[in-house]
Amino acid sequence: xxxxxxxxxxxxxxxxxxxxxxxVRRYIESVWREVSINHGFEEIDGPTFEHLELxxxxxxxxxxxxxxxxxxxDGDTDYALRPEFTPTLARMYSARAGQxxxxxxxxxxxxxxxxxxxxxxxxxxxxxxxxDVLGDDSPRADAEVIACVIDVLKRFGLAASNVRVAxxxxxxxxxILLAIxxxxxxxxxxxxxxxxxxxxxxNKAERIAKxxxxxxxxxxxxxxxxxxVAFESDARNSPIWRKLQTQMRGALDVNxxxxxxxxxxxxxxxxxVSLDLSIVRGLAYYTGTVFxxxxxxxxxxxxxxxxxxxxxxxLFGGPSTPAVxxxxxxxxxxxxxxxxxxxxxxxxxxQHFGTQPDVFVISANEDTDSHATKLISELRTAGLHVxxxxxxTRNVGKLLGDANKCSARxxxxxxxxxxxxxxxxxxxETQDQDTVALNDVAQLVRSAKR
Amino acid sequence: xxxxxxxxxxxxxxxxxxxxxxxVRRYIESVWREVSINHGFEEIDGPTFEHLELxxxxxxxxxxxxxxxxxxxDGDTDYALRPEFTPTLARMYSARAGQxxxxxxxxxxxxxxxxxxxxxxxxxxxxxxxxDVLGDDSPRADAEVIACVIDVLKRFGLAASNVRVAxxxxxxxxxILLAIxxxxxxxxxxxxxxxxxxxxxxNKAERIAKxxxxxxxxxxxxxxxxxxVAFESDARNSPIWRKLQTQMRGALDVNxxxxxxxxxxxxxxxxxVSLDLSIVRGLAYYTGTVFxxxxxxxxxxxxxxxxxxxxxxxLFGGPSTPAVxxxxxxxxxxxxxxxxxxxxxxxxxxQHFGTQPDVFVISANEDTDSHATKLISELRTAGLHVxxxxxxTRNVGKLLGDANKCSARxxxxxxxxxxxxxxxxxxxETQDQDTVALNDVAQLVRSAKR
Numbered sequence: 001x002x003x004x005x006x007x008x009x010x011x012x013x014x015x016x017x018x019x020x021x022x023x024v025r026r027y028i029e030s031v032w033r034e035v036s037i038n039h040g041f042e043e044i045d046g047p048t049f050e051h052l053e054l055x056x057x058x059x060x061x062x063x064x065x066x067x068x069x070x071x072x073x074d075g076d077t078d079y080a081l082r083p084e085f086t087p088t089l090a091r092m093y094s095a096r097a098g099q100x101x102x103x104x105x106x107x108x109x110x111x112x113x114x115x116x117x118x119x120x121x122x123x124x125x126x127x128x129x130x131x132d133v134l135g136d137d138s139p140r141a142d143a144e145v146i147a148c149v150i151d152v153l154k155r156f157g158l159a160a161s162n163v164r165v166a167x168x169x170x171x172x173x174x175x176i177l178l179a180i181x182x183x184x185x186x187x188x189x190x191x192x193x194x195x196x197x198x199x200x201x202x203n204k205a206e207r208i209a210k211x212x213x214x215x216x217x218x219x220x221x222x223x224x225x226x227x228x229v230a231f232e233s234d235a236r237n238s239p240i241w242r243k244l245q246t247q248m249r250g251a252l253d254v255n256x257x258x259x260x261x262x263x264x265x266x267x268x269x270x271x272x273v274s275l276d277l278s279i280v281r282g283l284a285y286y287t288g289t290v291f292x293x294x295x296x297x298x299x300x301x302x303x304x305x306x307x308x309x310x311x312x313x314x315l316f317g318g319p320s321t322p323a324v325x326x327x328x329x330x331x332x333x334x335x336x337x338x339x340x341x342x343x344x345x346x347x348x349x350x351q352h353f354g355t356q357p358d359v360f361v362i363s364a365n366e367d368t369d370s371h372a373t374k375l376i377s378e379l380r381t382a383g384l385h386v387x388x389x390x391x392x393t394r395n396v397g398k399l400l401g402d403a404n405k406c407s408a409r410x411x412x413x414x415x416x417x418x419x420x421x422x423x424x425x426x427x428x429e430t431q432d433q434d435t436v437a438l439n440d441v442a443q444l445v446r447s448a449k450r
Numbered sequence: 451x452x453x454x455x456x457x458x459x460x461x462x463x464x465x466x467x468x469x470x471x472x473x474v475r476r477y478i479e480s481v482w483r484e485v486s487i488n489h490g491f492e493e494i495d496g497p498t499f500e501h502l503e504l505x506x507x508x509x510x511x512x513x514x515x516x517x518x519x520x521x522x523x524d525g526d527t528d529y530a531l532r533p534e535f536t537p538t539l540a541r542m543y544s545a546r547a548g549q550x551x552x553x554x555x556x557x558x559x560x561x562x563x564x565x566x567x568x569x570x571x572x573x574x575x576x577x578x579x580x581x582d583v584l585g586d587d588s589p590r591a592d593a594e595v596i597a598c599v600i601d602v603l604k605r606f607g608l609a610a611s612n613v614r615v616a617x618x619x620x621x622x623x624x625x626i627l628l629a630i631x632x633x634x635x636x637x638x639x640x641x642x643x644x645x646x647x648x649x650x651x652x653n654k655a656e657r658i659a660k661x662x663x664x665x666x667x668x669x670x671x672x673x674x675x676x677x678x679v680a681f682e683s684d685a686r687n688s689p690i691w692r693k694l695q696t697q698m699r700g701a702l703d704v705n706x707x708x709x710x711x712x713x714x715x716x717x718x719x720x721x722x723v724s725l726d727l728s729i730v731r732g733l734a735y736y737t738g739t740v741f742x743x744x745x746x747x748x749x750x751x752x753x754x755x756x757x758x759x760x761x762x763x764x765l766f767g768g769p770s771t772p773a774v775x776x777x778x779x780x781x782x783x784x785x786x787x788x789x790x791x792x793x794x795x796x797x798x799x800x801q802h803f804g805t806q807p808d809v810f811v812i813s814a815n816e817d818t819d820s821h822a823t824k825l826i827s828e829l830r831t832a833g834l835h836v837x838x839x840x841x842x843t844r845n846v847g848k849l850l851g852d853a854n855k856c857s858a859r860x861x862x863x864x865x866x867x868x869x870x871x872x873x874x875x876x877x878x879e880t881q882d883q884d885t886v887a888l889n890d891v892a893q894l895v896r897s898a899k900r
Contacts, residue, residue: 008501008504008541008544008545008766008767009501009541009545010496010497010500010541011497011499011500011501011527011529014496014497014498014499015497016494016495016496016497016538016542016545017494017495017496018494018542018546019492019493019494019556022492022493022494022495023493025495026493034833035830037805037835038830038833038834038835038836039830039836040807040835040836040837040838042469042472043469043472043473043476044466044467044468044469044472045466045467045472045475046460046464046466046467047460047461047464047465047466047575048464048498048531048561048563048575049461049464049518049531049563049575050460050461051458051459051461054458068499068520068522068529069520070518070519070520072518072565077461079461079518081498081499081531088466091458091459091460092466092468094458095458095459095466096468102840103840106469111498113498113499115522125497125498125499136840140823147827147830151830151831154831263823266820266823266824267823267824267827268824268827268828269827316458317458355487357490370716373590373713373716373717374716374717374718377597377717377718377719378718380485380488380489380597380601381601381604383484383488384488385487385488385490386488386489386490387490388490390552390553390586
């Protein structure tokens with residue numbers, strides 16, 4: 001039996017959403033959705049699972065161990081639960097690229113799955129908001145995506161002092177690597193070193209660095225010189241920036257991060273953004289500006305991350321398409337909002353969604369039960385949120401207590417007045433109570449609806 | 451390459467939701483959600499996958515072939531994508547049964563997965579609305595669930611003439627089987643015969659029937675006699691009903707279907723409901739009233755189905771808990787609404803959700819671009835839905851055309867007036883155009899917000 005019992009729990013790293021938890025999830029999703037729409041993004045979604053090859057195509061075979069993959073007992077097709085949205089996005093964009101507007105601005109809020117060990121801030125199933133701008137290669141598109149993220153953070157009640165939107169740039173890092181003499185063939189190793197810097201032993205890091213002609217000291221020196229002039233209006237003409245430009249031989253625009261930064265300053269978002277060239281964000285994926293959102297306390301994992309990935313749509317069989325996007329998961333976000341007391345209460349959420357009951361119907365005696373049932377049915381069909389008591393008591397005082405407990409706006413008492421076609425209507429906010437015609441209840445409650 | 455191409459399609463039986471399809475999905479979900487809330491149900495959700503045993507516990511090992519099941523490469527736990535919600539519901543209710551109200555009224559709108567051959571009305575991934583009342587054994591609870599389903603059908607624009615809510619009863623069928631002399635040990639075979647009646651060859655059916663002492667003719671005779679008195683106010687005192695009652699020896703209440711029917715008549719829903727004792731709905735699961743919703747044309751599969759399942763929570767380790775619920779999928783529903791022209795247009799949906807753009811911002815020349823960008827950012831942060839043109843043209847007439855095309859309510863033209871701190875604000879519905887202060891735009895648009 002002990003064995004039986006553990007089977008009847010939610011799988012490790014997944015969540016049961018009881019009404020209170022579900023309300024918080026809907027609140028978070030509604031902020032994501034509303035801000036996305038205000039910023040001109042349109043909602044899409046794809047399947048919960050895809051062909052396994054869709055994921056190995058982008059990330060190689062190594063990703064398989066992090067996936068929940070499966071095939072049907074009698075089938076020969078491998079599937080995987082989606083670990084992220086970008087491959088689906090690239091597939092969907094590719095399939096209709098010819099008919100889609102330029103740029104195409106999409107958002108989605110699906111659930112994702114990772115077969116990792118669950119830990120604080122990381123679950124096996126989580127919800128994630130994604131926004132992407134496809135078909136616009138200008139730094140303005142990068143800035144638009146970041147501005148939308150900042151608006152989401154604001155809407156959750158966060159201030160520029162609470163979070164840091166750090167901008168990095170793949171081309172700038174490559175430029176620095178070239179400038180300090182790291183061969184092109186060793187760039188991916190150097191990027192990996194930079195990405196994992198805080199997680200590997202320094203001796204080991206130094207040993208690898210040496211073997212590829214890379215120096216942390218030289219790199220950091222360059223980074224601080226570049227950073228010191230960053231976002232100045234004449235940054236592009238500074239010697240250090242000109243040198244990087246020369247290193248890249250114009251192959252990739254190292255200026256785009258500056259333009260992105262300036263575009264954010266233009267929008268009055270300068271307080272939120274800083275340059276952080278240590279941001280690498282994975283390996284083969286990003287081609288331009290990258291960014292991450294962290295708490296200024298540095299307490300939790302990154303709240304959001306994204307960047308420019310101009311090569312990806314083509315990799316999935318679509319036309320060459322510049323693209324930039326960002327993703328924000330619900331798990332770290334919720335931990336942070338909770339820690340800061342920024343999650344609204346259940347009552348506040350109910351008010352936000354208009355899910356507060358409009359009417360609580362009380363039948364004062366058995367004879368009136370069937371009239372009460374009919375009234376409840378009519379009020380609901382009229383679009384009102386109607387609750388009732390399921391208790392056997394006929395104590396109207398107690399039942400009014402239940403009406404208050406569920407925060408109903410009105411109580412209707414169906415009792416003796418019914419013989420004259422009337423009921424008692426009590427406004428539970430003002431405590432005003434009136435005898436009104438049964439047939440007027442819907443209209444009276446509706447007209448008082450906020 | 452041909453092989454590569456097929457990999458980059460959505461898996462068979464799943465759907466890509468581009469913005470227009472997504473809008474329809476959100477519309478359907480919003481009707482489900484709003485009506486559920488009005489009827490006093492609270493939203494919950496569970497994990498997308500569960501331990502495989504959760505499903506075999508309820509449905510036996512045979513269900514495995516219809517599931518997408520999987521285990522991690524290095525793991526020893528079998529999981530399955532959820533094919534239905536009830537096992538999750540029973541698990542969640544069991545875990546907190548002590549603290550939950552009686553009755554507990556829950557709804558959810560998750561996606562579900564079935565490894566069946568995709569066909570019209572049946573996909574491998576679909577969305578399904580579930581409502582359940584747990585902890586109330588009265589026929590009133592059955593009626594409440596059915597009344598909520600009828601309200602959903604109404605809200606989608608359907609009339610009683612379009613759909614048929616058919617009520618059946620497991621105890622009544624058992625009563626009839628006993629009355630016509632079928633041994634208890636053969637009841638499940640008889641139920642299976644009745645369930646598959648239309649799908650098996652009549653010779654074969656008769657042969658099986660004979661072997662278990664079951665007669666279709668006798669059964670149908672009983673059914674029509676029972677049906678002829680059904681829902682009459684004195685039905686319970688009719689000889690046929692008394693006989694069934696005696697057959698059941700009071701073990702199960704064969705009257706509850708009458709009480710459910712009467713409760714629906716009481717609510718004014720008599721036109722929607724009819725008795726159909728041929729409804730069996732699977733085998734081991736239901737214990738009382740069962741019901742199905744069909745188009746009156748009989749064209750598509752069932753739109754919704756449900757019933758009373760008093761034993762299930764206990765099966766999952768919870769306390770003995772009466773329960774009744776119903777599920778409605780999005781696939782058949784959408785086909786039917788489409789066929790009848792009842793799906794609102796994309797514009798109507800945008801109006802319904804308030805996703806119509808509030809403002810379309812036009813920058814009349816290069817000098818005003820950065821001011822336009824700042825204005826866009828401010829209006830969005832003020833909670834307005836703002837679009838802009840990404841075209842290089844400065845032809846204001848053409849850009850106003852784009853503003854109209856995306857159904858924006860206002861256009862703001864940032865041009866020469868800017869030197870006096872002004873912009874042009876055009877109401878695209880009335881065509882009124884005024885010169886207004888840049889700083890007043892948000893306020894003016896907001897105050898005109900419907």
